[in-house]
Amino acid sequence: MVVTVLALCGSLAAQAPFLSYDFEDGSLADFFNANGPTAINFCADGPIPSGLTTVDAGELLFTNDELLGICSLSLFPDVVQSKFPANGRDYTVKMAASLESVNELLIYVRSRIGIDEDAGTVDSQLERGYAVVLVPAGSDQLYANGALSIAEFTACHTLVPHPEWPGAAGLGFAHMDPGFAIDAGDWYEVEASPQGDDDGGPVRITARLKLAGGGPAAPEAQLSVIDANGLDHTPETLSPAADVQLSFGTSYDFNQQPLATCRVDDISFTQLQGCDQAPFGATRTLWGETVLAEGVPVALYEAGGTYAVSIALSDLRAAGTCAAPLSATVTETLPAGWTASDVSHGGSAAGNVITWNLDLTGGLPAGPLQYTAKATGSGLVTIQGELGEAGSTFRFPVTGPEAAASQEALPPVSDFGSIQHWLILGPFTREAPGANPGEDQIVRDYLTDGSTTEADIRPKAGDTIEPDYSGTAASTGLAPNLLGRNPGDVPTWVEWRDYDDADDRIDFETVYGDLSDIMCYAVTYLNVSDDVFVNFGVSSDDSVVVMLDGEVIHKNNVPRGALGRSYQDTPAVFPTLGNVELTAGQHILLVKVFEGGGEHNFRVGFLDETGFEIPGGPDEVTISLVPDEGPKEPAFRRGDADATGRLDISDGIFTLNFLFTGGRTPPCFDSADADDNGKVEITDAIRVLGFLFIGGAEPPPPGPASCGADPTPDSLSDCVYDPPAAGGC
Numbered sequence: 001m002v003v004t005v006l007a008l009c010g011s012l013a014a015q016a017p018f019l020s021y022d023f024e025d026g027s028l029a030d031f032f033n034a035n036g037p038t039a040i041n042f043c044a045d046g047p048i049p050s051g052l053t054t055v056d057a058g059e060l061l062f063t064n065d066e067l068l069g070i071c072s073l074s075l076f077p078d079v080v081q082s083k084f085p086a087n088g089r090d091y092t093v094k095m096a097a098s099l100e101s102v103n104e105l106l107i108y109v110r111s112r113i114g115i116d117e118d119a120g121t122v123d124s125q126l127e128r129g130y131a132v133v134l135v136p137a138g139s140d141q142l143y144a145n146g147a148l149s150i151a152e153f154t155a156c157h158t159l160v161p162h163p164e165w166p167g168a169a170g171l172g173f174a175h176m177d178p179g180f181a182i183d184a185g186d187w188y189e190v191e192a193s194p195q196g197d198d199d200g201g202p203v204r205i206t207a208r209l210k211l212a213g214g215g216p217a218a219p220e221a222q223l224s225v226i227d228a229n230g231l232d233h234t235p236e237t238l239s240p241a242a243d244v245q246l247s248f249g250t251s252y253d254f255n256q257q258p259l260a261t262c263r264v265d266d267i268s269f270t271q272l273q274g275c276d277q278a279p280f281g282a283t284r285t286l287w288g289e290t291v292l293a294e295g296v297p298v299a300l301y302e303a304g305g306t307y308a309v310s311i312a313l314s315d316l317r318a319a320g321t322c323a324a325p326l327s328a329t330v331t332e333t334l335p336a337g338w339t340a341s342d343v344s345h346g347g348s349a350a351g352n353v354i355t356w357n358l359d360l361t362g363g364l365p366a367g368p369l370q371y372t373a374k375a376t377g378s379g380l381v382t383i384q385g386e387l388g389e390a391g392s393t394f395r396f397p398v399t400g401p402e403a404a405a406s407q408e409a410l411p412p413v414s415d416f417g418s419i420q421h422w423l424i425l426g427p428f429t430r431e432a433p434g435a436n437p438g439e440d441q442i443v444r445d446y447l448t449d450g451s452t453t454e455a456d457i458r459p460k461a462g463d464t465i466e467p468d469y470s471g472t473a474a475s476t477g478l479a480p481n482l483l484g485r486n487p488g489d490v491p492t493w494v495e496w497r498d499y500d501d502a503d504d505r506i507d508f509e510t511v512y513g514d515l516s517d518i519m520c521y522a523v524t525y526l527n528v529s530d531d532v533f534v535n536f537g538v539s540s541d542d543s544v545v546v547m548l549d550g551e552v553i554h555k556n557n558v559p560r561g562a563l564g565r566s567y568q569d570t571p572a573v574f575p576t577l578g579n580v581e582l583t584a585g586q587h588i589l590l591v592k593v594f595e596g597g598g599e600h601n602f603r604v605g606f607l608d609e610t611g612f613e614i615p616g617g618p619d620e621v622t623i624s625l626v627p628d629e630g631p632k633e634p635a636f637r638r639g640d641a642d643a644t645g646r647l648d649i650s651d652g653i654f655t656l657n658f659l660f661t662g663g664r665t666p667p668c669f670d671s672a673d674a675d676d677n678g679k680v681e682i683t684d685a686i687r688v689l690g691f692l693f694i695g696g697a698e699p700p701p702p703g704p705a706s707c708g709a710d711p712t713p714d715s716l717s718d719c720v721y722d723p724p725a726a727g728g729c
Contacts, residue, residue, distance in 0.1 A: 017270045018085055020269070030083075031075060032074050034072050039072070039122070041122070043125055058265070059263045060263060062264070064260045065258065069251055069259070069260060072250075073248045074113055074247030075247070088269075090272045090276060091271055091272060092272065093246060093270075094266075095267040097187070098187045104253060105134045105250055107134075107248060109192050110129050111129035112129060112242045113127055113128075113244055113247060114126035125155050128155075129152075130231075132207040133150070134146070135148075136183065143175070147177065148176050160172075164296045166384075168380075169379055191206075192207050193206045193272070195394060196230070203230050224386075226384065273392060274393060282385065282387055283398070283399050292497060293380070293498075293499065294498060295494070303376055303378060306374050308371075310368040311385065313369065327361075329355065330347075330356045330358065334354070334373055336352060338375055340372065343356075345358070345369055349371070375404075375406075378406035382402050386398060410497050410498075413615075416504050416613050417607065418505075419589075421498075423493045423496065423523045424508070424521065425459070425465075425491055426518065427520050428477070428491075429477045430594075431476055435560075446521070447467050448472050449472075450473075454547070454550075454592075455547070455551075459523055462493065464490045481511075483513055496522075507599070519595065521591070525624040526623065527624050530620050531583050532582050532620040535570075536554070539568045540602040543593070544591065549588055550588075554577050582620075582621065634710070635707050635708050638676065638699040638704060639651055639699040639704045641658075641674070643671060647691075648692070651688050654666070656682070671703075672684060680716075
């Protein structure tokens with residue numbers, strides 16, 4: 001096809017591509033097409049077929065295989081080694097694409113794959129890369145126009161979740177409406193740019209999509225993400241023998257489409273121009289304390305709230321390989337609908353974009369760049385920033401926290417009644433494999449170290465335990481996980497707040513990656529204000545055990561997939577899930593979920609007596625990820641009659657009001673007994689006021705400067721008070 005190439009990279013002078021393909025000569029010599037019934041070694045799923053790629057009318061034609069309905073193509077590693085510049089891994093690739101009848105086209109950049117040219121196969125165990133994904137209109141229920149996405153994939157086509165990326169909450173990959181319909185028969189210009197060190201990160205990936213040629217005008221769409229950690233490389237994936245940089249896949253993640261087709265043409269690679277070293281470092285600090293949401297630190301916000309953001313600048317680049325920078329631009333992009341004010345250092349705000357044009361001739365400006373962000377809406381959002389300098393297409397990320405979430409997006413209990421906050425432990429291997437290894441197997445203790453058991457464990461985030469594998473513990477080891485949740489390969493309890501999304505299940509694949517023949521634990525704490533009877537609903541993939549305060553209340557040895565927004569096990573079929581008494585205080589809920597293959601997830605939630613879900617859960621129950629510390633020892637501050645944590649005139653007045661005007665009863669009589677005579681009377685008020693104002697004797701221990709138990713036996717009940725002021729017990 002003939003297409004007008006649009007300049008999408010700004011005002012820099014056009015640069016000649018270092019590698020391009022128009023396919024007019026009919027050649028595919030630089031590309032490898034794994035084709036046939038055993039074309040792709042898809043790890044646990046074994047060899048699977050892949051379709052055929054040919055040159056048709058000067059265009060690259062992908063035709064899905066007739067069984068599973070996918071197709072793949074990649075550059076040869078030796079082509080990358082011979083035709084890419086030595087420093088050419090930071091590049092922009094452009095192409096034209098027509099989706100024809102496929103429901104998904106994946107364009108991988110920084111791609112790695114294991115190629116066996118003699119056998120005509122690829123090994124997806126070595127798969128690594130960032131995929132820019134095109135989805136046509138009508139294929140995604142969330143996006144009527146179709147979608148432009150960016151995803152990270154690791155071994156065996158496992159999605160690496162990035163809920164902090166734009167539009168990724170509940171999905172794990174960046175997602176956006178392109179601003180126009182992606183129609184099956186039209187051609188589109190696609191542009192993708194990877195930049196940074198993928199062996200450790202950060203890597204910046206941008207994607208753009210435009211209608212091609214003489215099509216109607218449409219706004220430019222752009223999606224930009226930052227992967228702080230880079231790809232999950234191994235020595236094998238870092239080998240030049242696996243480095244293909246560009247590869248394609250069709251219909252990988254939606255319903256497969258036998259014999260569906262799409263086309264690609266006019267592929268070109270252009271190096272990024274300018275200095276590949278940042279002019280300086282820039283690190284963002286968000287407001288308040290962060291919480292972990294699906295493993296990512298997020299700052300909490302409320303619609304209408306204003307929040308201070310700062311960007312610290314450091315390490316101005318000295319003259320060397322590149323000249324010292326004379327100026328630079330820093331840009332922060334807030335979520336859509338957010339606005340900025342109080343921008344420091346002469347910066348400007350236009351809508352949700354803040355820009356600083358910095359003069360560096362005198363060095364870095366004093367103090368951090370600052371602004372105030374005003375929030376709108378709800379959900380998980382991302383603040384992204386970058387810096388660059390004139391004459392360069394390199395852009396460098398502002399590092400530091402970038403994700404923020406509204407409390408509504410992270411409810412402890414979803415609007416379907418499902419508990420969303422858990423502590424997760426695993427993944428453990430086991431002797432008996434499969435989705436339903438047997439009821440005698442699923443009730444065994446897989447975490448015990450010989451002392452602590454699953455019936456008495458009271459974990460908090462970051463706690464570790466080393467099971468007595470193949471001994472007192474039923475587990476045989478810790479399964480390797482792809483996402484680094486267990487530092488030093490020691491099982492570590494992971495704090496997990498899930499987003500209230502379309503299925504509101506807790507997905508262990510998101511925590512540990514796609515694994516088979518394993519089991520995992522989940523724990524949460526139920527804080528109960530008043531005695532209450534509750535009913536639980538359970539869904540799982542696969543077998544499941546539920547324990548309350550160390551006792552099994554439900555077990556189901558079953559191979560199955562957990563349904564979206566549905567409870568498979570209810571009191572109507574499993575009576576032990578119904579009419580469960582929770583007394584006032586804290587209770588521990590522990591869930592064990594066993595996995596054969598495929599998905600691995602669960603849901604536990606609250607139902608009413610008729611079997612309908614309770615949005616937000618029962619009023620008497622709140623969810624916590626922190627175990628109670630147990631009863632406190634008796635302690636107080638002598639003379640602090642109103643239990644505020646300090647001794648002042650209000651304590652004397654409080655005692656007088658209690659004695660003579662019917663005022664409030666002291667929270668702790670020992671504390672009000674300022675003279676330690678075993679009674680609360682007028683002499684206590686006199687003792688406090690005399691100490692404060694005429695140099696009288698200090699109240700006896702413990703207090704008022706200390707906090708402790710009563711050293712003098714008396715008839716007053718021992719008490720524990722919990723004053724709100726700093727310095728309280």
